Amino acid sequence: MRRDVGEAVRNTLLAGLTLLAGCAGTVKAPYPPIRADTSPAALERGAAIFHASCESCHRGGDAETASGAPLRELPSYMGSFHAANLTAHPKAGIGSLTDEELARAIRYAVSRDGRLMVMPSYGMGDSDLAAVLGFMRSGHPLFTPEAQPAPRSEFSFFGGLGFRVITGNEPIERPVSGIPVPAKAATLEYGRYMAHDVYDCASCHTDGFSPRKTEGDDVYSGGMAFIDPAGDKVRSSNITFHETGLAHWTLEDFTRAVRDGLAPDGSALRSPMPRFRGMDDVEARALYDFLRSVPAKDNEVKGARPRLTATSVRPTWVATGAATETAPEAGADVDPETASTVAEAAALSHQEPSGAVGTQAATGGTASTSASPAETSGAVGTSSTSAPTVRAAPQRKPRPAEPKVDAPKLFVQLGCASCHAPGARYHDRLARASSRSDAELVRWVRNPEQFLPGTPMPTYADLIDERTARALVRWVKAGGPASLPPTR
Known part of the structure; x- marks a missing residue:
């Protein structure tokens, strides 16, 4: 009797291992005859798709390249998974892969060695797929060769069984080629x-x-x-x-x-x-x-937010950007990009940037300010002995006071604390802020995607103006986040 029970258990385990081995086995999937498109329009399109759909998995938070990263988003009971190294390295990355092999991985989620991967398979049209391949072959810094191979993904015993049952260990059925991209329109x-x-x-x-x-x-x-x-x-x-x-x-x-x-x-x-x-x-x-x-579905997901009603009011602390930009004081150390932004904002509001009005002698040219008829009556056809017209010095508008910003409260409201408070994943990165100028950090806070297109950090340009961002930056550089309670 005991032998029979033991035999049954052994057979069950062997059957499970067979299924698990099947999950790890190779599958049949065609190679789409798609070649990389490196035209300017395709590179722009491919970059937009890659940054949105690929970069967050294949570039770790501290990495400068798409050299792979742990897929911590998946439940640990399924196993240990790691996104592939997509840099141009010939061995550790994709440098030696053909376009057809890359196209198969994207369209069918099948690896180079023929195994089904735990990643989405994308049914994008041929021209979009060619654009993504073109961007991956473009020599962009994201794909700078990285010799460290990504760790192999491994299913747990039960994760592998479940994956086989759910997928049937077969790639999704899609045409190997000829998939169109609909005309781009609001349809x-x-x-x-x-x-x-x-x-x-x-x-x-x-x-x-x-x-x-x-x-x-x-x-x-x-x-x-x-x-x-x-x-x-x-x-x-x-x-x-x-x-x-x-x-x-x-x-x-x-x-x-x-x-x-x-x-x-x-x-x-x-x-x-x-x-x-x-x-x-x-x-x-x-x-x-x-x-x-899409038909509306009644499904209250715990933790999802925010829930809006017909009478929901946006928070009063949310500001609009360009309307509140102000010019710096004359003589202030301003980088060219900030100066350009100030000038544009002033032009839009029909105001002249502070410090931009100079005398003719100072600029070596003609003063741009229009003179009144009284001021110009003796300027033409009069003798050189006429007394020069004396203009009153322009009255400089007082610089608006820095806004009163509750920086700790704003830091939390903007979601910064979830990533940068003590104990959070990116808290240590704030130490780098002390070595950077206020102007550079203000630009980073408002438009981080201009520095790192695939960054998960939100774009705050529409919510906080430059003065508010500057107050927040100075609080951060002074060590303010260290005073917040730990996230864990």
Whole structure:
């Protein structure tokens, strides 16, 4: 009897190991005959898609290149997973891979050695896929060769069994080539294409791991579990236009959220939601209208926010940028970019930047200020002995006082504390701030994507003006975040 029980257990384990081995075995998937497109338009398109859909997984938080990173977003019970090294290194990266091999990995989620990978497979059209390949071959700094290979992904015993059952260990069925890209326009067709095949909103915002889950009734209703950088479980939001989802979100709310990473209440979107920096207004409109066309689903996802009502009011601490820009004091040390911004803002408001009005002698040219008839009456046709016209010195407007900013409160409200408070993932990075100028840090706070296009940091330019950002920066440089309570 005992022998029979032992035999049964052994056979069961062998069967499970066989299934697990099958999960790790090779699969059949075709090689799309797609070649990299390196034309200027394709490189721009490929960069936008890569930064939005690929970079967050393949570039670690402290890395300068897409050399791979741990996929901590996946539950640990499934195993240990690591995104591939996509740099141009011939051995550790993709330098020796053909375009067809890369196209197969993207379209079917099948690795070079023929194994099904735990990554989304993208049904993007041939020209978009060629654009992504072109960007990956472009020599961009993201792909600077990195000789350290990414660790191999490994399933746990039960994770492998579950993955095989769910996927059938078969890649998703798609045409090997000939997939069109819809005409770019604010249409439902184009919006659906972006949501399903380029940005992959459908997979992340639908619960489960089945590759066919986006064909079901629960698509876009949220609930899929991820692990955030702090190690906490978060679930994707319901992005249908139900009261438990995006009802009452305006197009402006939606665009700022997906492009800049900021929710309507001004808080940062939760990780691992990427920022679609390259999304233009046409794409935003198409995606917004498409999601509004999806049947609304009643699914209250715990922790998802914010919940808006028809009478929701945006917080009063949210400011608008250009309207409150001010010129620096004369003689102040201002970098050219900041000076340009000030001049543009002044021109838009029909004001002259402070310190820009000079005398003719000082500039060596003609004064740009128009003279009155009385001032010019003796300027032409009079003798050289005429007394020169004396103009009153321009009255300089007093410089507006720096805004009163509750920096600790703003630091928390903007979501900075979740990444930079003591104990948070990027707290140590603030030490670098002391060596940088206020002007540089202000630009980084307001538009971090100009320094690092794929950064998960939100874009705050529409919410805080330069003076407010400067007050926040000075508080950070003075060590203010160290006074906040730890995040854990």
